[in-house]
Amino acid sequence: MSSPPRPVPDPDVAGAPFWDAAARHELVLQKCTSCGTVRHPPRPMCPVCNSMESMFEQASGGGRIWSWVVAHAPVLPSFADKVPYNVVVVELEEGVRMIGNLLDVEDDAIAEGMEVVVDFEDVEEGVSLPVWRPA
Amino acid sequence: MKYSLENTFEHDIARNLGIPNLRYFGDVAYGGGAGCGAVGHAAMAIATGTAETVVVWRARNRGSGGRPWASKSNRIGGELQWYLPWGLSRPVDQIAMLARRHMIEYGSTDEHLAAVAMAFREHALNNPYAMMKKPMTREDYFDARFVSEPLRLFDCCLESDGALAVVLTTPERARDLRQPGALVSGFSQGIGPDHMVMANYFTPDPLDSPGAYAAKDLWNAAGMGPEDIDCVQLYDAFSPLVVISLEAYGFCKPGEGGAFAASGALRAQGGSLPCNTSGGSLSEAYVHGMNLIIEGVRQLRGTSTNQVQCETVMVTSGNGVPTSSLVLRKAA
Numbered sequence: 001m002s003s004p005p006r007p008v009p010d011p012d013v014a015g016a017p018f019w020d021a022a023a024r025h026e027l028v029l030q031k032c033t034s035c036g037t038v039r040h041p042p043r044p045m046c047p048v049c050n051s052m053e054s055m056f057e058q059a060s061g062g063g064r065i066w067s068w069v070v071a072h073a074p075v076l077p078s079f080a081d082k083v084p085y086n087v088v089v090v091e092l093e094e095g096v097r098m099i100g101n102l103l104d105v106e107d108d109a110i111a112e113g114m115e116v117v118v119d120f121e122d123v124e125e126g127v128s129l130p131v132w133r134p135a
Numbered sequence: 136m137k138y139s140l141e142n143t144f145e146h147d148i149a150r151n152l153g154i155p156n157l158r159y160f161g162d163v164a165y166g167g168g169a170g171c172g173a174v175g176h177a178a179m180a181i182a183t184g185t186a187e188t189v190v191v192w193r194a195r196n197r198g199s200g201g202r203p204w205a206s207k208s209n210r211i212g213g214e215l216q217w218y219l220p221w222g223l224s225r226p227v228d229q230i231a232m233l234a235r236r237h238m239i240e241y242g243s244t245d246e247h248l249a250a251v252a253m254a255f256r257e258h259a260l261n262n263p264y265a266m267m268k269k270p271m272t273r274e275d276y277f278d279a280r281f282v283s284e285p286l287r288l289f290d291c292c293l294e295s296d297g298a299l300a301v302v303l304t305t306p307e308r309a310r311d312l313r314q315p316g317a318l319v320s321g322f323s324q325g326i327g328p329d330h331m332v333m334a335n336y337f338t339p340d341p342l343d344s345p346g347a348y349a350a351k352d353l354w355n356a357a358g359m360g361p362e363d364i365d366c367v368q369l370y371d372a373f374s375p376l377v378v379i380s381l382e383a384y385g386f387c388k389p390g391e392g393g394a395f396a397a398s399g400a401l402r403a404q405g406g407s408l409p410c411n412t413s414g415g416s417l418s419e420a421y422v423h424g425m426n427l428i429i430e431g432v433r434q435l436r437g438t439s440t441n442q443v444q445c446e447t448v449m450v451t452s453g454n455g456v457p458t459s460s461l462v463l464r465k466a467a
Contacts, residue, residue: 005209009216041217067236069228070284079222087223089336097336099218112239129220
């Protein structure tokens with residue numbers, strides 16, 4: 001029996017530029033054009049200066065592992081064929097954090113502070129997720 | 136008053152009871168974070184004269200609907216789009232991520248979490264209503280399977296169906312009732328800065344939990360501090376939440392909650408801060424924290440099956456989500 005399709009983003013106005021860039025295998029971050037604060041996940045208003053104006057800038061693509069879990073069964077059916085699998089929080093060089101999966105590393109070898117770089121996993125037509133590999 | 140993720144409606148209860156007009160009702164947001172808030176809103180309605188008697192209830196019947204995070208569609212909008220696509224899907228995964236970070240920053244360990252789970256199990260053994268009936272050794276804890284590393288099976292709450300209610304009324308009316316009352320001394324709610332529902336790793340310091348913000352208002356409202364509390368009931372959907380709440384509400388310094396639990400402090404039998412004396416969500420039942428509020432009332436009435444010397448109780452709701460808390464004390 002095949003797994004049901006993986007969950008994929010249903011982008012809103014604020015998040016669409018991030019997901020459009022990801023589909024091109026580019027990692028971008030939202031930046032307030034008024035005060036310069038970088039924020040993630042994307043949202044309409046800057047929490048620092050309340051400006052509604054923002055732009056998306058190319059991220060360096062580098063970061064460090066901030067925390068991680070290893071999920072074991074039972075999980076959602078669409079992830080059942082992957083267990084055990086890791087989910088990581090990466091602290092990007094730009095200072096924001098992002099959730100992803102760390103590839104090419106045994107789950108037992110994941111460590112806090114490990115340097116990682118972004119890559120992209122194509123999950124369905126037109127949808128790619130940022131994922132991470134050791135730097 | 137109800138709180139969100141509740142499937143039984145006010146009008147249904149009113150129709151079944153034949154109530155001619157229900158003149159006050161409300162719904163406090165954020166599921167497990169909301170129980171104490173619902174009690175607080177009820178107390179405010181009574182204090183303003185809007186209502187004289189308010190029932191706060193929780194009913195769970197998992198067979199009659201899907202789990203909220205088990206979406207039927209694979210198109211995920213809202214804040215879930217920022218974590219579900221990578222498989223961070225279950226509440227246990229979201230709290231395990233915070234637990235790992237607590238271990239990294241403060242050196243807390245799974246031995247600390249084992250102490251939390253074992254203390255609550257010990258309490259459940261004296262409680263005839265508790266679902267868990269067998270003692271738990273350290274080996275039992277460590278031999279159990281991982282659910283989401285670093286969390287194991289007994290770090291997770293039970294799965295329960297059940298229904299519970301708290302009745303609030305004026306102190307004057309309560310004096311005439313057969314059961315001694317418990318007085319709501321203070322309540323608070325809090326979200327803290329830049330918070331999402333649960334997968335909350337985007338704030339400057341995710342270990343600075345919503346409870347740390349609710350705590351300041353709680354102690355102000357109650358006119359007391361953590362040193363004045365005899366017994367606590369801390370929301371324990373997962374064992375690390377107990378550690379984080381001990382720190383948030385000032386019973387320990389940041390980072391010291393795990394070691395405090397491991398010292399035996401949470402045990403009804405001789406502990407300095409008896410905690411979740413009915414067995415809590417880990418070993419009594421998981422009813423979205425309403426059983427913790429009720430056990431707090433039992434401690435004040437002297438009817439707990441793990442009774443401690445108790446004039447004051449603090450109760451928290453879920454502290455990985457926007458949260459709420461209560462101080463209860465013996466009615467004069």
